[in-house]
Amino acid sequence: MARSEVSDVDVFWRAPGLRRERLYGYYFIAPAVLLLVAIIVFPLGHAFSTSLYRIRGLRSSFVGFDNYAKVLADDAFWHSLGVSLTFTSICVVLHLVIGLGLALLLNRVRAFKTVLRIAFLTPWMVAPAISAIIWVWLLEPQFGVINYLLREAGLITTYQAWLGIPNLALGSVIAVDVWRGVPFIMLLMLAGLQGIPKEQYEAASLDGAGSLQQFRHVTLPNLRYLIIVASTLDLIYTIRHFDIIAVMTGGGPVDSTEVLPVLLYNTAFHGNRFGEAATIGVLLLILVLAFSAIYIRLLKPGSATEGA
Amino acid sequence: MRTTLTLLAGALMGATGLTAAAQEPVTLQWQTANLTEEQFQPIMEQLLAEFQEANPNIRIEPIPVARKDHWTKFVTAAQAREAPCIVSVQVPTAAYNGYLMPLDEFYRGEPEAWQNAWSDEVLAAAQFEDELYGLPSWGGIYGEVYNSDLVEKAGLDANDPPKNWNEYLEWAKALTTEEQWATVVIGGPTDTTTRILLTWIWSNGGEAFNEDMTEATFASDPKSLEAIKFYLALATEEGVAAPGATTINYLEQTNLFAQQKIATMRNAYWGVAKVVIDNPALEGNVFVTAPPAQVENAPTVATLTADSISSNCEHPEEAWEFVKFSNEPKWALLRAQVANWMPLRNDLAELPEVQADPMLKEFLEIGRTARTYPLPHPAWAEISQDDVVKAVQEALLEPERTDEIFQKLDKDVTAKLNDY
Numbered sequence: 001m002a003r004s005e006v007s008d009v010d011v012f013w014r015a016p017g018l019r020r021e022r023l024y025g026y027y028f029i030a031p032a033v034l035l036l037v038a039i040i041v042f043p044l045g046h047a048f049s050t051s052l053y054r055i056r057g058l059r060s061s062f063v064g065f066d067n068y069a070k071v072l073a074d075d076a077f078w079h080s081l082g083v084s085l086t087f088t089s090i091c092v093v094l095h096l097v098i099g100l101g102l103a104l105l106l107n108r109v110r111a112f113k114t115v116l117r118i119a120f121l122t123p124w125m126v127a128p129a130i131s132a133i134i135w136v137w138l139l140e141p142q143f144g145v146i147n148y149l150l151r152e153a154g155l156i157t158t159y160q161a162w163l164g165i166p167n168l169a170l171g172s173v174i175a176v177d178v179w180r181g182v183p184f185i186m187l188l189m190l191a192g193l194q195g196i197p198k199e200q201y202e203a204a205s206l207d208g209a210g211s212l213q214q215f216r217h218v219t220l221p222n223l224r225y226l227i228i229v230a231s232t233l234d235l236i237y238t239i240r241h242f243d244i245i246a247v248m249t250g251g252g253p254v255d256s257t258e259v260l261p262v263l264l265y266n267t268a269f270h271g272n273r274f275g276e277a278a279t280i281g282v283l284l285l286i287l288v289l290a291f292s293a294i295y296i297r298l299l300k301p302g303s304a305t306e307g308a
Numbered sequence: 309m310r311t312t313l314t315l316l317a318g319a320l321m322g323a324t325g326l327t328a329a330a331q332e333p334v335t336l337q338w339q340t341a342n343l344t345e346e347q348f349q350p351i352m353e354q355l356l357a358e359f360q361e362a363n364p365n366i367r368i369e370p371i372p373v374a375r376k377d378h379w380t381k382f383v384t385a386a387q388a389r390e391a392p393c394i395v396s397v398q399v400p401t402a403a404y405n406g407y408l409m410p411l412d413e414f415y416r417g418e419p420e421a422w423q424n425a426w427s428d429e430v431l432a433a434a435q436f437e438d439e440l441y442g443l444p445s446w447g448g449i450y451g452e453v454y455n456s457d458l459v460e461k462a463g464l465d466a467n468d469p470p471k472n473w474n475e476y477l478e479w480a481k482a483l484t485t486e487e488q489w490a491t492v493v494i495g496g497p498t499d500t501t502t503r504i505l506l507t508w509i510w511s512n513g514g515e516a517f518n519e520d521m522t523e524a525t526f527a528s529d530p531k532s533l534e535a536i537k538f539y540l541a542l543a544t545e546e547g548v549a550a551p552g553a554t555t556i557n558y559l560e561q562t563n564l565f566a567q568q569k570i571a572t573m574r575n576a577y578w579g580v581a582k583v584v585i586d587n588p589a590l591e592g593n594v595f596v597t598a599p600p601a602q603v604e605n606a607p608t609v610a611t612l613t614a615d616s617i618s619s620n621c622e623h624p625e626e627a628w629e630f631v632k633f634s635n636e637p638k639w640a641l642l643r644a645q646v647a648n649w650m651p652l653r654n655d656l657a658e659l660p661e662v663q664a665d666p667m668l669k670e671f672l673e674i675g676r677t678a679r680t681y682p683l684p685h686p687a688w689a690e691i692s693q694d695d696v697v698k699a700v701q702e703a704l705l706e707p708e709r710t711d712e713i714f715q716k717l718d719k720d721v722t723a724k725l726n727d728y
Contacts, residue, residue, distance in 0.1 A: 056404070056405060056686075056728075057386070057387075057402075057404065057405020057406045057407055058386075058387070058405060058406035058407065058619070059405075059406060140552075140555075140560075141550075141551050141552030141555060142550055142551070142552065142560075142564060142569060143563075143567075158551065159551045159552065160551075161551055161552030161553075161554060161555055163552075163555050164495075164552045164553065164554035164555040165554070165705065166705070249497075250497045251497075252497050252554070252697070252698070252701060253495075253497075253554040253555070253701040253705070254554075254698055254701045254702050254705065255698065266694065269379065269380045269383055270689065270690050270693050270694050271690045271694070272383075272401065272405065272686075272687075272689065272690060274387075
């Protein structure tokens, strides 16, 4: 057989041991890579290519980066980015503070431990769209239970349109997201708390440290790495948030809750501007990738932030 | 011998295949915003059963989808060239986008008497760039619907309903109590907000757009701006409208009316069917009048729903068969009687069944001066669902800025109207 006729298979089987093993590895991961290409790389590539076209229904024309210039010059995009950052930062901080508080509480509780854990996890287990619909009815201005309870308690005198006034609407969707997002952080923190050696608390106690000092000098340093990772993950998740806001307010009133994913949806399906919607998607992806880069850096072995 | 057997087998297989192909029914999907609505269920079931019986080779598969997801689902499917064959969507926007098939050839292929059942004006509302993209099926004429009991309780005379804005405001004040409001101002995120706003603008002789739809005139037409201010003031100044206007859509409006929390609603005939289903005690206890107006023969909104065929439909002839069947007088009449959807055929108005229904008759009377909706522009879906809604919401929240808000709306919408 001439040298040029040697097949790839022959090359593979004649390869030295280590090289052959490496090639084996490529073959083994090939199905996963193909799957990822099909479900992630191809759609991303398609979205990027869509962002280079002016699309009206089934008609399209290549416009290069015009959509990027248009979107970046549009006040609606910057307003939406502002809403996204406000929504995300408040939600992430509240998830963390309340989640850590509940984890500390659950870590100390002796009775009904399992029941309480399941109870606290329930909001996280309900599908976001379903919980959003439930909250829409709870917050309904004329018939809603929230208004009824507040009125009965004498806390309000007139019906509040919780989802009808910009600040209240933003506050309401943040509250619902916090209600839904806290359990996940709580679960992570609880796992972290249970991994802290008891000896550290005993030693601190012997040194005369009170509860607050133990929290500050033992608990927090041990959870530091987990807190950073959980917050970064939460940030990446929350900034992409769509379902709760889409169901509860659709971005309104007057765009007060129009986070970037909702702006993207409204641009595509209400505005019929798929090219611009894809552009918003690509810009959102860049934002998420920036946070993901931080996350990957934090996960690197030997990262300075590693604590627990 | 072997050759003969092969030929025989081939012939048999071919014949079987032909028979199977001949018997294999064509399946067509059908999607409208209303298939999940309770008042339409009995008609839909009967319609499908009878069509199936008459056309055993065509099977219709309804696609149930919630009203608010209807357009999104359709567009997503249309972009993938997988849209249901038979659809009812906003004609100008869908036709402009290439999602629909022109129907002129089918329509003109029908007998003239059949074609004449639709007036030119009604057909025009289902046309885009002079081509017909839908067969007008049913509509909704917007009137002012009152709860008779609440009107009587307030000491008002149902036989002398408000004819102009001042009378309407007097009634509204009388109908507002500790327990209830007179009405709602609709400012929620659907195009119902725009429909109702247009009825008010037109009731004052105002115009929201110029004739060729190249310019928005919400603020630049003084009559239009005056109407907008009067209407929104019902919620912001007069206190006669239920709170939370920026979240109120058709659903909230009809819920409030059914629960007798409001005494009057600007709605179409189907709204009456909905409130009676929600609260059977209202049966026979509602009446309708023309919306109060400041000018003679003021038009109201008459929404038009047309049955269209998607551009990707592989069996348009069969789809047209269904479109024709579902628009026969029998079904148009049933839709009117059971679901309260107004017939658009002009050969039904004089039928005894229509004449025997006083409310249907009244709606048809109100509709004599109505203008068709949606307005004929491909950007209409966005303008009606987003731009106008946002302006109404802003003006409800900051009434002192109403002029400025609607001036900006004129500017933004005019730009959109000319970007196509």
